[in-house]
Amino acid sequence: MMTNKTIPLKDHILSPNFRGLRSRNYATTIKYFDAANTSVSKRIDYTINILLTSKENRYLLNIDKKHFWFNRHQPDLINERIAEDLAKTIHPVQVGTDEKGNYSGITNFNEITNGRWH
Numbered sequence: 001m002m003t004n005k006t007i008p009l010k011d012h013i014l015s016p017n018f019r020g021l022r023s024r025n026y027a028t029t030i031k032y033f034d035a036a037n038t039s040v041s042k043r044i045d046y047t048i049n050i051l052l053t054s055k056e057n058r059y060l061l062n063i064d065k066k067h068f069w070f071n072r073h074q075p076d077l078i079n080e081r082i083a084e085d086l087a088k089t090i091h092p093v094q095v096g097t098d099e100k101g102n103y104s105g106i107t108n109f110n111e112i113t114n115g116r117w118h
Helices: 078-090 109-115
Strands: 024-033 040-055 058-070 093-098 103-106
Touching (some): 103 109
Antiparallel strands (some): 024 040
């Protein structure tokens, strides 16, 4: 049974309410194909953890990539290990938004540049 519920609008804009969302994990696969045929020439698998939190009048989106696999095996070649280590310097990344969900910037930029690149 549906109930009638009034949703307050501010400046005639329906604002998103992200409160109460839980952390989510996604398995991601990227496949590269040869131009000559349709077989997969390279495959990269990893997991992404996304957590959305609210802080004052804005939201913080935490994005973290982990558990890399290259062509269905753990990184063992030097280029695979370098790619995994480079991802660790960028992630986790924290993206800020305003109360309407508009992008406002990377909020942990100093941590990434000063703390992880040394």
